[in-house]
Amino acid sequence: MNSPALRGAGLVVLQALRVATVITLLVAGAACWILIINVEKNKPYFIFECFTLFFVSVFCSLLAVSELAFAEFIKVYLRRMWPVLSDHHGLSWLGFGMIIIGCNILGMLNHDLKMSSALSSLVLAAGILAFIFGFLNVVCSFIWCDRKEGITSRDIRANGSLAQSQRQYPDYDTNGRSSPVRNEKYRSKIASMFWKKDKEQFVNGQPDISPPYVSHYARDIEAQSDSPIIPGLKRPDTALHPMNSRSSRSSRYSEANMSRF
Known part of the structure; x- marks a missing residue:
């Protein structure tokens, strides 16, 4: 990983994978809503199936936002609330999430859904793409990273050969001095x-x-x-x-x- 040429190649590969990941997540979210519309309404527990697909679509939107986090307030929010999806961590958790989404969508094709062939092909393609690009994100996260220096695949995707470690996380707690006092008061109230x-x-x-x-x-x-x-x-x-x-x-x-x- 100390080779600038390898890090420069990682910049190109990871940026192309980023575009494919965002498109796949949008298609997967659309496939979830297609399945919600075409779910079998005559079954007694179809509402829970609809809720499951709805939460999967929300998860797809969250992953897509994490990949398109160009605004600073979105980056700060992800660092505080979803640190594994922020720019301080690699792409492995993103890849595992996409694999789960793909497995869920492909598992829904076991049901006898009354859909046209075009919609059925769209759902099938969304599940396969989510599974494939999720696996590629996990592999690339382990290839383009340097644990000794603390450099992740997102750092290389952003800066290429000029990637530096981001071991310091100043945005997790901006009020570092007041948080211990606040936590102590909260504990005393609970006690x-x-x-x-x-x-x-x-x-x-x-x-x-x-x-x-x-x-x-x-x-x-x-x-x-x-x-x-x-x-x-x-x-x-x-x-x-x-x-x-x-x-x-x-x-x-x-x-x-x-x-x-």
């Missing part, structure tokens, strides 16, 4: 639903802390704050005593203010 003790200890999200303990000796000292010389005159606070002052002394008792000679 408070099961333990009443947490509800009693926390009031409006703040812990209920008891007031500081004041001993009887401290209360007696406060009560004896009157001046011993003049009854009724409150003694100044101890914090205002010159002994507790950080500033330099304002008076000099042991030094005479005169010359030594």
Whole structure:
């Protein structure tokens, strides 16, 4: 994979495979809706069969959007919600998804569906193409990748020989600092639903802390704050005593203010 020629060839091959993949997914989605219309309505559980085909068509649309993700907000959404389909991962999960879609569509041809030959051929072609191009995506994902450098097949498809590693994922969590705090608050709310003790200890999200303990000796000292010389005159606070002052002394008792000679 260190050969620039091999990576350049991978750029051409993977871009051509990308076009074929998008066309196949669109055809597979259309085939699902054809099967929904022509499903046997006289069976009691046909509605579940319709829902299954509907979800397969939605999955086809999601894979097609992941391959046509040219806008930045779509890339950011895929990195957060569907990281295996984003540009930070290879094409293997896309290929496995297409194989599942192809198997599902081909399996529906087992039913006795009343369709014209043209529609039946379209459904058959959609299933075969989904299976083939899904397998090719898996194979190409393992061929054009470099695990030591962290380079995936999507990186080579986008940049060719200039592909670089994208091991850093800054778009997964833009608020990285606030997410741990948010998760901690969420856990405390969940815990408070099961333990009443947490509800009693926390009031409006703040812990209920008891007031500081004041001993009887401290209360007696406060009560004896009157001046011993003049009854009724409150003694100044101890914090205002010159002994507790950080500033330099304002008076000099042991030094005479005169010359030594």
